[in-house]
Amino acid sequence: MGRLFGTDGVRGIINEELTPQQALLLGMAIGTFFGPGTKILVGRDIRAGGYMLKSAVIAGLLSTGVKVYDGDLAPTPALQYTIKTQDFDGGVIITASHNPPQYNGIKVVASDGIEIPRDKELVIEEIYFEQRFKPVSWKLLLEDAKPYPYVNDLYVKGVVEKVDKDLIKSRGFRIVIDPANSVGALTSPKIARELGVKVYTINGHLDPAFPGRYPEPVPEHLVETTRVVKALNADLGVAHDGDADRAIIIDEKGRVQWGDRTATILARYLAEKHPELPRKVYTAVSSSTVIEEVLKPYGIEVVWLKVGSVDISRTMQKNSDALCGFEENGGFMYPPHQLVRDGGMTLALLLELLASEKRKLSEIYDELPSYYMIKTKIPMKRDQALKVVERVKEYFKNYRQITIDGVKVIAEDFWLLVRPSGTEPLLRIMLEAKTREKAEELLSTVKKLAEEVLSGK
Ligand code: MG
Numbered sequence: 001m002g003r004l005f006g007t008d009g010v011r012g013i014i015n016e017e018l019t020p021q022q023a024l025l026l027g028m029a030i031g032t033f034f035g036p037g038t039k040i041l042v043g044r045d046i047r048a049g050g051y052m053l054k055s056a057v058i059a060g061l062l063s064t065g066v067k068v069y070d071g072d073l074a075p076t077p078a079l080q081y082t083i084k085t086q087d088f089d090g091g092v093i094i095t096a097s098h099n100p101p102q103y104n105g106i107k108v109v110a111s112d113g114i115e116i117p118r119d120k121e122l123v124i125e126e127i128y129f130e131q132r133f134k135p136v137s138w139k140l141l142l143e144d145a146k147p148y149p150y151v152n153d154l155y156v157k158g159v160v161e162k163v164d165k166d167l168i169k170s171r172g173f174r175i176v177i178d179p180a181n182s183v184g185a186l187t188s189p190k191i192a193r194e195l196g197v198k199v200y201t202i203n204g205h206l207d208p209a210f211p212g213r214y215p216e217p218v219p220e221h222l223v224e225t226t227r228v229v230k231a232l233n234a235d236l237g238v239a240h241d242g243d244a245d246r247a248i249i250i251d252e253k254g255r256v257q258w259g260d261r262t263a264t265i266l267a268r269y270l271a272e273k274h275p276e277l278p279r280k281v282y283t284a285v286s287s288s289t290v291i292e293e294v295l296k297p298y299g300i301e302v303v304w305l306k307v308g309s310v311d312i313s314r315t316m317q318k319n320s321d322a323l324c325g326f327e328e329n330g331g332f333m334y335p336p337h338q339l340v341r342d343g344g345m346t347l348a349l350l351l352e353l354l355a356s357e358k359r360k361l362s363e364i365y366d367e368l369p370s371y372y373m374i375k376t377k378i379p380m381k382r383d384q385a386l387k388v389v390e391r392v393k394e395y396f397k398n399y400r401q402i403t404i405d406g407v408k409v410i411a412e413d414f415w416l417l418v419r420p421s422g423t424e425p426l427l428r429i430m431l432e433a434k435t436r437e438k439a440e441e442l443l444s445t446v447k448k449l450a451e452e453v454l455s456g457k
Contacts, residue, residue: 003125004124004128005125007308007310007422008097008115008310009093009106009108009115010026010105010107011096011099011103011104011105012103012104012105014047014048014049014053014102014103014104015049018049018053018103018104018106020052020053021056023053023057023060023106024056024057024059024060025060025131025133026057026060026106027057027058027060027063028061028064028135029060029124029128030060030061030108030124031060031061031064031065031066031134032064032127032132032133032134033120033123033124034066034089034090035064035066036064036065036066036134036136036140037065037066037067038066038067039066039069039087039088039089040068040089040092041071041082041083041090041091041092042054042057042058042061042068042069042070042091042092042093042145043070043071043072043078043091043092043151044072044073044093044094045073045076045094045095045096045242045243045244046182046183046206046207046208046242047094047095047096047103047208047242048102048208048209049104050094050095050104050208053104053106054070054072054094057092057094057106058145061092062141062144063133063136064133064135064136065136065141067143067146068145068146069088069145069146069147070146070147070148071148071150072147072149073183073206074151074155074183075183075184075186075187075240075244075343075344076095076097076243076244076245076340076341077155077245077338077340077342077343077344078152078154078155078183078187078244078344079109079151080109080113080338080340081113081154081338081342082148082150082151082155083109084111084338085113085154085158088111089111090108090109090110090116091108091109092106092107092109093107093108093109094106095242095243096242097215097242097243097245097246098216098241098242098246098329099242100214100215101208101209101210101215108120108121112317112339113338113339113340114313114314114339115309115313115340117310152187152190155187155344156187156190156191159187159191159337159344159345159348160191160194160195162336162348163348163349163351163352164352164355165195165196167355167356168195168348168351168352168355169196170196170355171354172198173235173236173351173354173355174197174198174199174200174232174234174235175197175199175200175235175236175237175351176201176202176225176228176229176232176236176250177189177192177199177201177202177204177237177238177240177347178201178202178203178204178212178238178239178240179203179204179244180203180215180217180241180242181203181204181205181206181207181209181211181212181213182210182215182240182241182242182243182244183242183243184240184243184343184344185201185204185205185206186206188238188240188343188344188347189204191347192347195348197351200232200234202224202228210242213225215242216241217239217240217241217246217247218256219256222239222248222250225237225239225250226250226254226256227254229250229252229254230252230253230254233252234252235354235360235361236249236251236252237249237250237254238250238343238350239256240343241330244343244344245331245340245342245343246329246330246331247330247343247344247347247350248262248329248330249262249350251360251361251362252360255365258288258328258330259326259327259328259329259330259331260283260290261290261365261368262330262332262346262350263281263283263287263291263324263326263332264295264368265353265364265365265368266332266346266349266350266353267281267291267295267300267323267324267326268300269349269352269353270324270334270349271295271298271300271323273352273356277323277335278321279298279299279300279301279323280302280319280321280323281295281324281326282305282312282316282322282324282325282326282333283302283303283305283326283328284304284305284307284308284311284327284328285305285306285307285402285404285405285406285417285419286307286327286328287326287327287328288371288373288415288432289410289432290368290369290432293369294369303315304404304408305404305405306404307419307422308422309331309333309341312325312326312333313333313339313340316335317339323335325339326341327341330343330346332345332346332349334346334349371432371433371434372432372433372434372436372439373430373432373439374431374440374442374443375429375430376429376443377421377427377428377429378426378427378429378447379425379426379427380425380426380427380450380454381425382420382425384427384453385419385420385421385426385427387453388418388446388449388450389418391449391452391453392409392418392449393407395445396409399411405419406418406419406420406428407419413433413434413438414431414433414434414438414442415432416430416432416442416446417430427450429443429446
């Protein structure tokens, strides 16, 4: 049997790898999984083919007797928050998140607002591939899908009420929001306005051609945005991905701050502000160990997990002892709101943090220890990548190691992560060291071990 779901739903180039025929059948499979009479919320980001895929999925769902509510254009976290708080049995989101414009995707969310776990995806895949759909009698087809135009308002309200509105208002902040011409434009500017913040947007109109920039909020796509932040002398900038579950922060000096640095200052702030919240931070092994270094003195423990946001969400849910969770790419999770990545909530929390300080945002980031970072990959088969991981383990055997996903080696003045890619024939290497020389020395060590495996030594 083939595989349909990747690490974050079904993804592909629209009309080539992901067709309306597939979307229809997948809608039937998802409907068969949830069953007749269940309430399912459907929504999408701005991507090309989004309306087409949504319509096909809705047709499939309706054929199985599901009650469909159409939330249409909304950020992924807004749909997830609505599913969780408004008593839906689940949801389907048409999005390809940060992927380039030609991609689209479909993901399934459970009643708790979190993406369904892997074993449930397998059940849906089985129904799909074996065509075990359960269409219902005409008597259960008497209702059409209902428009549900409340998602974005519910979400904005939910975010705003979780922060200190008066404190933020008192500071008269001016910020730049870059929603990448997608659905973040429908909520983040409103969140900021409700908090008394003056907003300037860049790439703020909805456009599936993504004329402003590629949807992934990484420094090379944010050159113009950082210029605008500086030119307007704004207090900060925030850049979302295509479905606004990520927020990458730009400080007032126009420097893009990577997600694990933002998560570090947010976790420290939340621990001080809310002593009643638990003291554990959940993240994937791909995040910087800066977070451990900074948070240890505050009695905060970092729990390292496999790469993948669903794993982080589900583990936080199971253990119910999380202060917060995050991915280094800007996906931050705040449990009092919801256990999933949430760009709008991240922005609101950061505004509260900044309002509680008498300093510029750049000064807060500059306090963090700084490392020289290298991120690279070497093409090889999975079994070869696993062999390299074993050699790295052996080579660094006298250091602390985390072996939950490849191997992460943690030392006083460096850390490195070597792991096989989950989706491609690649070995992924990430490392940080206090100096550039040390970082390059570590990289050449790992490369040498990889070359030995590739040459069969
Ligand atoms: Mg996303």
